[in-house]
Amino acid sequence: FHLGTFSPGSIPKDQESLNQHRNNTLSFLYFMGSAAISVLLFCLKENRVELSEAYSKADSLFKDAAEQSGLAHEARKTRV
Structure with missing residues (x-):
């Protein structure tokens, strides 16, 4: 800020x-x-x-979007 x-x-x-x-x-x-x-x-x-169901669905959607966008691949490259 x-x-x-x-x-x-x-x-x-x-x-x-x-x-x-x-x-x-x-x-x-x-x-x-x-x-x-x-x-x-x-x-x-x-x-x-139901929070656990909502979390699982949101987590799955996030991971799919990260894979499709290529961000997951970039994140894996920068991990130490």
Whole structure:
């Protein structure tokens, strides 16, 4: 994220304020990510989706798409 994205005009001027900015930005991102996961789980529960079945189907679709796009091959090449 660019400096000042969430608080325009407050660009850090030293290492301490940069660290505080980084901490605030990461905290915000973690908060938004956990909120999105919470909403997703709520929607799945409300629609009585069987999670293990949904996971298996999504995982299979992802792997198929990764293979077809060539990304899986690239990922295997870069593994150490």
